[in-house]
Amino acid sequence: MLPYTDGAPIYAQIIARIKADIATGALSPGSRLPSVRDAAVEHRVNPNTMYRVMTELEREGFIQAERGVGYFVVDDPALTDALRRDEASKAAAAFLARMDELGLSPDEIEALLHSLLKGGTP
Amino acid sequence: MLPYTDGAPIYAQIIARIKADIATGALSPGSRLPSVRDAAVEHRVNPNTMYRVMTELEREGFIQAERGVGYFVVDDPALTDALRRDEASKAAAAFLARMDELGLSPDEIEALLHSLLKGGTP
Amino acid sequence: MLPYTDGAPIYAQIIARIKADIATGALSPGSRLPSVRDAAVEHRVNPNTMYRVMTELEREGFIQAERGVGYFVVDDPALTDALRRDEASKAAAAFLARMDELGLSPDEIEALLHSLLKGGTP
């Protein structure tokens, strides 16, 4: 796990990563997260920071604590789907911002995407 | 200037940044780059590493050295445009990969982009 | 290996030597070059300088790196032949310059060469 050098607070960056992992299914619904201690080591972060991450994710309804066992990804298709759409929206917005920065018109963007979608690796 | 923790060699990351800056126009054609020594300080890198960056960029035809004066961004619209398209392609490919990761279909992607393009920040 | 006292940068002189060796076949296509470290000792040069030589030759397409194994002369008859013609042209140009310096006319040059070619070492 690489260091976090984003400007945003570390705990927020970790939260974003975990949300993204839930959205993509890298963390599947119902699966158990690493223990706070292990996750802290993995992310090279103080256990207190990791605990804050878990607490916040639980507060937002994405994970659930089971005392003496650990944290689990909530198994709620609606919620996962919402997360998915949220991630997709963020990515799309960032993409469009980049396209704007590079001076591409909406038509050019569409053409570019279509060319990539057609000429994939079939 | 933030540290480089990407896995890719530092010099390659700096090259990518500079190319991106040329593509967006943040580095305008004909403009002078910081001296090797200054840029090295700025990027917190050894002057030799920065020199390698410059050399490679010059070899690829994006900048030009003038001995005793400095490096300058080549003023060639065709080249700049090619770089712009290249950056756009890379961004689009990354975006589509992300969308695929999130399980969006091409139609969903298109819908998402259209909704963002219409309801921008008016 | 003798010292390099040419005015031209050492790395360029070594590159020229290796190209000449490839052109004459002293370095045969497909053969392995000495390791960077060994070649550095052989040429009495810093390994980094030797590495630069290898890198440049690879960039020009004359040799190819295999990580953990070594550098190999590219086996491409067309390229080798181009190099041969290039070396021949350089030698011929230098020869003609010398003849001009000595004040020989084209006819005298031709006569001289023919006399040497006929009365070789039979």
Added chain:
Amino acid sequence: MLPYTDGAPIYAQIIARIKADIATGALSPGSRLPSVRDAAVEHRVNPNTMYRVMTELEREGFIQAERGVGYFVVDDPALTDALRRDEASKAAAAFLARMDELGLSPDEIEALLHSLLKGGTP
């Protein structure tokens, strides 16, 4: 004046240089050579070595000593011309050897020379 690292004795290399200079006219007939002391400094060589050079060149008839004045290039067109031809022969032999090393046939050599002679810098 660069160091002599040829394998051949230094005095012989200096003799060859001076002969070559006489042949090309860089040292014109009748002109005065630098004093032994000056020439020794110039060639970074012991004055005794330089004296040997002068003595040998005088013995071979290319220069002449005038006591208390210095050495002068002999003004003898026949001798100068012989030297010229000798230099030309040596250069031509070296050139043909190089061409042979590169595997060029006599016909190819001729073609190469003609192409260079025609397409000069008129």
Added chain:
DNA sequence: GTGGTCTAGACCACC
């Protein structure tokens, strides 16, 4: 000052 070359020595990834 600028870019350009060279050395010395370190550490990494791959095989």
Added chain:
DNA sequence: GTGGTCTAGACCACA
């Protein structure tokens, strides 16, 4: 071992 990256510091040529 191999190639590849990076640092530190020196010296040069040019302007």
